[in-house]
Amino acid sequence: MINRCINIKLPDERHPISSITDVQSPLFTLDAAALKAAGLFKGKLQKAPAAMSTVMIRKAAYNEEVLRPIVFEMLESNEGPTIDTGDRVLIKPNFLAPAAPEKALTTHPLLLKAAAEFALANGARVQISDSPAMGSFSKLWKKGGYEEILKGLDVTVKPFEETIAVDVGEPFGSIDIAKDAMEADVVINLAKLKTHTQMMLTLGVKNLFGSIVGLKKPEWHMRTGVDRQMFGRLIVSIFQAVGPAYTILDGILAMEGQGPGRSGTPRELGLLMGGKNAHAVDHVACLQVGLDPDTLETHRNAREMGVYDGRVHINGDLKILDDFQFPELGSLTMGPDYMGRFMRRFVIQQPVADNKACKLCGECWKYCPAKAISYTDRGISFNTDTCIRCYCCLEVCPHAAIRAKKPIAGRVVAWLTKNR
Numbered sequence: 001m002i003n004r005c006i007n008i009k010l011p012d013e014r015h016p017i018s019s020i021t022d023v024q025s026p027l028f029t030l031d032a033a034a035l036k037a038a039g040l041f042k043g044k045l046q047k048a049p050a051a052m053s054t055v056m057i058r059k060a061a062y063n064e065e066v067l068r069p070i071v072f073e074m075l076e077s078n079e080g081p082t083i084d085t086g087d088r089v090l091i092k093p094n095f096l097a098p099a100a101p102e103k104a105l106t107t108h109p110l111l112l113k114a115a116a117e118f119a120l121a122n123g124a125r126v127q128i129s130d131s132p133a134m135g136s137f138s139k140l141w142k143k144g145g146y147e148e149i150l151k152g153l154d155v156t157v158k159p160f161e162e163t164i165a166v167d168v169g170e171p172f173g174s175i176d177i178a179k180d181a182m183e184a185d186v187v188i189n190l191a192k193l194k195t196h197t198q199m200m201l202t203l204g205v206k207n208l209f210g211s212i213v214g215l216k217k218p219e220w221h222m223r224t225g226v227d228r229q230m231f232g233r234l235i236v237s238i239f240q241a242v243g244p245a246y247t248i249l250d251g252i253l254a255m256e257g258q259g260p261g262r263s264g265t266p267r268e269l270g271l272l273m274g275g276k277n278a279h280a281v282d283h284v285a286c287l288q289v290g291l292d293p294d295t296l297e298t299h300r301n302a303r304e305m306g307v308y309d310g311r312v313h314i315n316g317d318l319k320i321l322d323d324f325q326f327p328e329l330g331s332l333t334m335g336p337d338y339m340g341r342f343m344r345r346f347v348i349q350q351p352v353a354d355n356k357a358c359k360l361c362g363e364c365w366k367y368c369p370a371k372a373i374s375y376t377d378r379g380i381s382f383n384t385d386t387c388i389r390c391y392c393c394l395e396v397c398p399h400a401a402i403r404a405k406k407p408i409a410g411r412v413v414a415w416l417t418k419n420r
């Protein structure tokens with residue numbers, strides 16, 4: 001692995017993160033804590049200890065002759081994944097929705113191809129899977145150019161379908177995560193650098209939220225929907241459970257503005273970033289686009305949860321942007337407000353009471369964080385508009401008098417999703 005110098009634009013008076021001082025030294029490190037303490041990106045540079053996460057930044061383009069050697073360099077580096085002959089390697093791209101590559105909604109097919117070729121060259125059995133938030137997987141595979149570009153490669157291509165319950169710890173407990181992601185020997189995470197109107201940016205860590213299958217995604221949005229910090233924690237918990245071996249962030253054609261979907265604006269950055277530690281990759285990506293990393297809930301939560309210490313060694317050239325367009329943050333529920341209300345009322349499973357079993361002990365309404373439970377001497381009832389679907393009432397009821405029930409529309413949508 002070659003450690004090149006890093007070129008960091010230090011702050012000037014007009015722009016907190018721009019100026020033209022290039023620091024040239026073979027091994028320098030950005031210390032996030034120092035950056036934060038000193039003000040936005042007024043960072044301190046220090047030598048990198050050996051155990052520190054390394055993030056590689058490379059100039060790249062959607063050209064096979066350029067891209068392939070860079071991807072191989074990243075995956076062959078000291079922090080690249082260990083792949084043994086016969087290993088099941090799962091490649092997890094960002095497959096948000098069916099869209100042509102130039103829309104920047106999805107990880108570029110040439111990046112998938114290079115990663116798949118690397119895994120195949122190491123004797124792996126390769127699978128490419130995701131659970132698109134919108135549209136069908138087969139349509140996405142065609143429209144995104146994957147079918148054409150990956151033609152002839154010996155890889156299994158299929159959407160995530162089966163799940164297994166994984167205990168991710170407090171406060172979420174058991175979460176259904178794609179079985180293929182949990183059972184792969186090696187997961188290679190191929191994320192897209194995009195803005196996100198709910199979480200500011202979607203990068204490497206957030207990409208693993210795609211291993212929540214189908215309608216469970218909006219359901220989790222609903223369950224954590226009143227609290228962005230909680231949603232960040234959920235994403236980090238899912239990420240840690242899957243534990244990808246390596247993350248490459250496709251920032252060649254990134255997205256700015258009102259991402260991550262069609263309202264966002266493609267922005268050519270011409271960059272790939274890669275590292276074993278996706279938290280470190282996200283950290284550097286934030287610096288790259290001129291964002292205080294602690295603005296990102298996934299980053300802040302990872303630090304609070306103790307899964308990332310904020311120290312990163314950058315291998316490559318970091319040229320901080322001062323004109324990247326960030327989104328206006330909106331609601332955590334997907335789509336417009338009326339869609340959120342619709343999903344909540346008619347699609348997402350709701351708590352329902354068995355008032356014959358209810359002893360009116362009061363545990364549920366005392367615990368309910370949304371104060372969505374009322375009672376009379378005939379039993380309890382739920383306000384489905386204010387209930388945030390945390391399902392805590394199910395857990396605290398000592399008489400098993402509450403269960404979660406999917407409304408009819410939700411059952412129909414689930415059936416259609418499963419059978420499309």
Ligand code: SF4
Pocket residue numbers: 351367368369370371372373382386387388389390391392393394
């Ligand atoms: S009614 Fe139950 S599921 Fe709804 S917010 Fe209250 S505790 Fe959570």
Ligand code: SF4
Pocket residue numbers: 353357358359360361362363364365380396397398399400401402
């Ligand atoms: S906790 Fe259970 S038994 Fe107690 S009031 Fe609520 S539903 Fe009834």
